[in-house]
Amino acid sequence: MFAGKTEELLRRLERARIARKTVILCKPELDTRYAHDRVVTHNGRSFPCFILPVNVHAATFATYVPKEALESAEVVAFDEANFFGPDFPELCEILVHRGKRVIVAGLDLNFRGEPFGPMPVLLALADEVLKLSAVCTVCGNPATRSQRLLSGRPVTDGPEVLVGGLETYEPRCREHFFSP
Numbered sequence: 001m002f003a004g005k006t007e008e009l010l011r012r013l014e015r016a017r018i019a020r021k022t023v024i025l026c027k028p029e030l031d032t033r034y035a036h037d038r039v040v041t042h043n044g045r046s047f048p049c050f051i052l053p054v055n056v057h058a059a060t061f062a063t064y065v066p067k068e069a070l071e072s073a074e075v076v077a078f079d080e081a082n083f084f085g086p087d088f089p090e091l092c093e094i095l096v097h098r099g100k101r102v103i104v105a106g107l108d109l110n111f112r113g114e115p116f117g118p119m120p121v122l123l124a125l126a127d128e129v130l131k132l133s134a135v136c137t138v139c140g141n142p143a144t145r146s147q148r149l150l151s152g153r154p155v156t157d158g159p160e161v162l163v164g165g166l167e168t169y170e171p172r173c174r175e176h177f178f179s180p
């Protein structure tokens with residue numbers, strides 16, 4: 001978290017639009033932090049999006065994205081992909097085979113430091129991977145982990161999915177990350 005993944009995703013979409021590409025952006029229904037129908041960065045930058053259930057797959061995708069939008073889209077992007085289910089990588093592969101450029105942003109590790117949702121499969125299938133790091137709130141080094149907090153103290157148990165921001169998570173480097 002706080003590495004600029006969504007900021008980078010929106011930057012890539014803006015470049016695609018400058019290149020006169022038609023783009024669509026999707027996010028999981030769980031992401032309710034800033035706006036319902038927009039992807040919003042921690043800095044307030046936003047982009048309109050379609051909302052998808054976490055169990056979305058190829059057969060149901062068209063239920064949530066209008067046929068005209070999907071057919072005309074040259075670039076299909078997804079934010080917070082870590083929240084999607086195990087069928088999500090297949091959806092991405094189908095979109096690629098239909099000639100779409102697919103861009104995916106998400107956390108690769110959960111708050112326990114374990115691979116998160118469909119991300120390991122997506123990383124393996126990707127043609128390009130850009131791993132961003134935040135700044136460790138303890139020492140200032142590059143942070144590749146998300147430390148969940150409860151009353152300001154690290155926790156190592158609880159549900160895998162708990163949507164939150166700085167009140168719930170801190171970026172941490174490997175050295176200052178507490179795992180079970």
